[in-house]
Amino acid sequence: MDQLLSYFLILGAVTALFSLRCWRFVDDAAAEGGSRVGSLDGIRGYLALSVMLHHAVIARHWMQTGVWLPPANPFYPLLGSVAVSLFFMITGYLFWGKLVAKGGRLNWTALYIGRLFRIAPVYGLAIVCMLFVVTVRSGWALHEPAMAVLREVLHWFGLGLLPGLDVNQVPQTALILAGVVWTLSYEWKFYFALLPLSVVAQGRWHLVVAALLLCASIVGTIIASHGIWHFTVLFAVGMMTASLREAGLRFRVAEWLLSALALIALAGPWIVHTGPYSIGQSLPLAVFFFLVCNGAAMFGLFNARPAVRLGHVSYSIYLLHGFVFSVGFDNALMRNMLVSGNVLYFWLITGGGALVLCIVASIVYATIERPCIEYGRSVGSRMTFRTGLQVAASS
Incomplete structure (x- = not known):
């Protein structure tokens, strides 16, 4: 119980910190004025911090035993997978929702350039810092042929599309970044899948396609062991939620009641406890996510300014x-x-580390991440490529 209390105390301390006026430089009027559900900005920061605290418990166990696995604990082993699952649902919701709203005719050049400038700058910073740690741990000396080290380094600059390798014989190089890069591979796969999916993101077909994909991925998860099905379920939940909203499904229920129901659904993975990314975990989270997208703001928390600020810097966190x-x-x-x-x-x-991390992430967001996002939008808007059509942008 004391460890569960520590989790909420740390989240509370970070929330209090980001309520101060000195963090106004993190505010982003363009992002907050968009059409997406406001609660999604507010939840992302807490998801990123949940992954961090999940890994903090694992890191302590790792330093004690040499094994990167969570210790026996009723709460923290599932915390990371719950947060990552919701991140994937958010991605599915936002990008399928954009595609459906445009009738399947997105500016694909703008989309992919935007994703590149959204992901690559902070990713590149993280990899450069990781390689510096590798260099220090290597004693500033090569322990492999230079070409072998170069190959290992280039893998890391693949934006998550290539497997991360141990560099210069530094064991478990990936753990310098807490092993988080693997999720980018699934994000990219979803972005690439949007192009063929655009053919059916029209009329009422989008709802049928989202429902079929969700059902197929659930069946695939049950009968197959390959991880791709487990993660497809999560993206499909986001897609289905977006399609239902686009079809006009709305709940006219008091926010407090939606939030209470969402809290019950969020507790589901720990009540069922069937393991990370299992159907028993994903289905209660699907209910939670659906409720959040329909107005459950955790009694106003996810719409509060500190939560939204944390959401902006969540990728850097x-x-x-x-x-x-x-x-x-x-x-x-x-x-x-x-x-x-x-x-x-x-x-x-750990609490001190979380506070320092959020401060650093805010600076990185303001100086690197946000300017690069804006530049990517500018570049993408000057070129147009819609499904089946290439158009040269006018100057």
Whole structure:
């Protein structure tokens, strides 16, 4: 129970910090004025922090045992997969929703250039910092042929499309970033799948297609062991939610009641406890996500300014949080305190790490991420490629 309390205390401390006026530089009028559900901005920051705290518990266990696995705990082992599942649902909802709203005729050049400029800059920063840690751990010396190291490095610059390799014989190089890059591979696969899906994202077909994909992926998850089906379910949940909203389905229910029902649904994965990315986890989360997209703002929390600010910097939190452990935890000064029996030290240090991480992520967002997103929009808007049609942009 004390570890569960620590989770909420850390989230509360970060929320209080981001309520201060000094964080106005994170506010983004363009993003907040869009057509997407406001609660989705507010939830993303808490999802990224949940992944960070999930990995913090694993990192302590890793320093104690040498094994990167969660310890026996009723709460934290599922926390990371719940957060990532909701991230995938958000992606499915936003991009399928855009496609359906445009009748399947998106500006594909703008979409893919926008995704590139959204993902690559902070990703590149994370990889450069990771390689610096590798260099320090290698004693500033090559332990493999230069061409082998170059090949390993180039894999890491594949934006998640290529498997991350150990670099220069530094074992478990991926753990420097807490092993989070794998999710980008599934994000890219979904973005690429949108192009063929655009053919059927018209009229009422979009609802049929989303429903069929959801049903097929659920069946695939039950009868097959390949992870692609488990993650397809999550994207399909987002797509189905977007299609239902586009079809005009709305709940005229008090927000407090929707939030109460959403909380019950959110508890589902821990009540069922069938494992990460299982159907038993995904279906309660689907209900939670559907309710959030239809007005459940957790009694106003997800619409509050601090939550929205955290949502803006969530991608930087997600990609950079591994350094809290690989640099902040894994050193001679901190290691002994963290692996000692006193769990209070661990949570105090973790809470401090979360606050520092959010500050750094905000600076990265304001100086790198947001300017690159805006530049990507500018570049993409000057070129047009719609399904089956290439048009040269006028100057």
